[in-house]
Amino acid sequence: MFDLLTEKIKEYSTNDFKKATESVRKFIDNMKEEEFKDVVKEVGVIPEHISHDSTEEKLYSKASDIVLSRCFRMLGLASIDLNERGDSADIIAESKSGYNYSLVADAKCFRLSRTARNQKDYKITNLSAWRGSEHEYCVLVAPYYQYPQTRSQIYSNSLDKGVCLLSWEHISILLENNIRETETFSLESIWNASSMMARDSSLAFANAQKCFLPKMNEYIAKKMGVEMEQFNLFLSEYRKQIIARGKDEIMYWNGCVDEIRKYSKERAISELIETKKLQEKIRTISAYVERLDK
Amino acid sequence: MFDLLTEKIKEYSTNDFKKATESVRKFIDNMKEEEFKDVVKEVGVIPEHISHDSTEEKLYSKASDIVLSRCFRMLGLASIDLNERGDSADIIAESKSGYNYSLVADAKCFRLSRTARNQKDYKITNLSAWRGSEHEYCVLVAPYYQYPQTRSQIYSNSLDKGVCLLSWEHISILLENNIRETETFSLESIWNASSMMARDSSLAFANAQKCFLPKMNEYIAKKMGVEMEQFNLFLSEYRKQIIARGKDEIMYWNGCVDEIRKYSKERAISELIETKKLQEKIRTISAYVERLDK
DNA sequence: GCCAAGCTTGGC
DNA sequence: GCCAAGCTTGGC
Numbered sequence: 001m002f003d004l005l006t007e008k009i010k011e012y013s014t015n016d017f018k019k020a021t022e023s024v025r026k027f028i029d030n031m032k033e034e035e036f037k038d039v040v041k042e043v044g045v046i047p048e049h050i051s052h053d054s055t056e057e058k059l060y061s062k063a064s065d066i067v068l069s070r071c072f073r074m075l076g077l078a079s080i081d082l083n084e085r086g087d088s089a090d091i092i093a094e095s096k097s098g099y100n101y102s103l104v105a106d107a108k109c110f111r112l113s114r115t116a117r118n119q120k121d122y123k124i125t126n127l128s129a130w131r132g133s134e135h136e137y138c139v140l141v142a143p144y145y146q147y148p149q150t151r152s153q154i155y156s157n158s159l160d161k162g163v164c165l166l167s168w169e170h171i172s173i174l175l176e177n178n179i180r181e182t183e184t185f186s187l188e189s190i191w192n193a194s195s196m197m198a199r200d201s202s203l204a205f206a207n208a209q210k211c212f213l214p215k216m217n218e219y220i221a222k223k224m225g226v227e228m229e230q231f232n233l234f235l236s237e238y239r240k241q242i243i244a245r246g247k248d249e250i251m252y253w254n255g256c257v258d259e260i261r262k263y264s265k266e267r268a269i270s271e272l273i274e275t276k277k278l279q280e281k282i283r284t285i286s287a288y289v290e291r292l293d294k
Numbered sequence: 295m296f297d298l299l300t301e302k303i304k305e306y307s308t309n310d311f312k313k314a315t316e317s318v319r320k321f322i323d324n325m326k327e328e329e330f331k332d333v334v335k336e337v338g339v340i341p342e343h344i345s346h347d348s349t350e351e352k353l354y355s356k357a358s359d360i361v362l363s364r365c366f367r368m369l370g371l372a373s374i375d376l377n378e379r380g381d382s383a384d385i386i387a388e389s390k391s392g393y394n395y396s397l398v399a400d401a402k403c404f405r406l407s408r409t410a411r412n413q414k415d416y417k418i419t420n421l422s423a424w425r426g427s428e429h430e431y432c433v434l435v436a437p438y439y440q441y442p443q444t445r446s447q448i449y450s451n452s453l454d455k456g457v458c459l460l461s462w463e464h465i466s467i468l469l470e471n472n473i474r475e476t477e478t479f480s481l482e483s484i485w486n487a488s489s490m491m492a493r494d495s496s497l498a499f500a501n502a503q504k505c506f507l508p509k510m511n512e513y514i515a516k517k518m519g520v521e522m523e524q525f526n527l528f529l530s531e532y533r534k535q536i537i538a539r540g541k542d543e544i545m546y547w548n549g550c551v552d553e554i555r556k557y558s559k560e561r562a563i564s565e566l567i568e569t570k571k572l573q574e575k576i577r578t579i580s581a582y583v584e585r586l587d588k
Numbered sequence: 589g590c591c592a593a594g595c596t597t598g599g600c
Numbered sequence: 601g602c603c604a605a606g607c608t609t610g611g612c
Contacts (some may be wrong), residue, residue: 311610311611311612312611346608346609347608347609347610348609348610349609349610349611351609351610352609352610352611356611377611377612378612380611380612410602410603410604411602411603412602412603412604413602413603413604414603414604415603442601442602442603443601443602444601444602445601445602446601446602446603447602447603571608574608574609578608
């Protein structure tokens, strides 16, 4: 089903972006629950065949927002994805069970070939500010195994600002176990986990940058009422799935190398000039100079 | 002299980085004042022939730190550049004239072919935090004409955190006019300008994102005791210089296109594979999968 | 391993 | 015009 979704994204991305978004939304929202849950497990990893910086990449990202929004709904919240671009979160979700809170969320996806995931790329403090005065919590959902593994400024920043760092894997585990907010069961303590951790004296000041994902796992397992052993088994399943995915993605790039080896001289040269973006650089400089030149 | 500096950077960048840094430092610190002032005018624009993501780019950036540090010394402060990498500012400067303050600074340079300068790339809130409890001010020095021209989150963030946004052009104007901190003349109000502006009621809350560079210009002109008309003439000179620079940089890229057109099929194909970084992608995925596979 | 130094395309 | 969505190399 995930493969079909990416096919649809590629197909729709030739249309007007807003129309394409609506088509993708309809496709995602009409999936059967079981199909949708499979998509949640895969969506954090952008397929290598989605080309970088392209409209299809933007539509893929939008699709991941729509997926996350449906996840929040399956967890028992009301949720919509937003159409803003600058200086705004992607998604809003709101409790419907009388707990009177709402949250903003940001969905992140990376390719397996992604190199440095920089602290600035997570925009923790910006995300925190995007809550504004209307929303209590803010949640970032990124691929679990692509978070910094030992320590990072994103952890101290998140503790500081009360940003909840979750992963697609976490969301998927909650869904697979049919966790749902009701009048008698609140998810609020998950969204609020960073603030709770910040009050935990075992996370000493000097160590604020330490990766707190294991702690996060404990919070979620406790909320779900499962043992850590069981929880780690869930995570391990996702790990295996990503490994399998990696083999496919490598095959894709090897195929690309083979294709290029068959190129004619003319094709290789023109594509080399294109790939090096030389004309674009010249155009950028010209436009810049022109602006300065009035 | 700037061209000679970039030549030296390319030459040294084949050496061990720390040794190369020392060579560059010696070269910069031994320049005559007039030569050095010419370098300050150019250093904000990375030459296109410095290749992206390379050691020479890193050494260029380091050179710009060393240049900025010498600028602070010429302005009458004590200053050193730091060798840290993550989670730290590049430069520290300290007042020697009895005003008892110190500051951290960050030097930024861009190529003329640089496309989006994203708000996250300025890392305003991080820079602010890097002051720690020891330093009063924090200063970002970037190319004047590459700052957002109308409005940006960087302006509201800077007002919020008291980050001083300056440019190479500003520093150069101060140097050209022989401005220097002394027992009777403090530069503190320049480094503190953002906090002062934040208190200015004419910068209404709703408009906090507005570009405050014109205001900054007024502060500096006032400090220097020159009229705005004169100050704008200075800025205009730099504008003309950048326009001239752009013509050279475009010539460089056109030369590259001509070179490529002469390539043999084999060379074009192998360089195309290299430029597309296909092997690196395969390697990154493999390493990632291997890490997950223990 | 983290993330500084850089970077591009396209949606609003 | 701004900056969301992504991205890489190499120094510590």
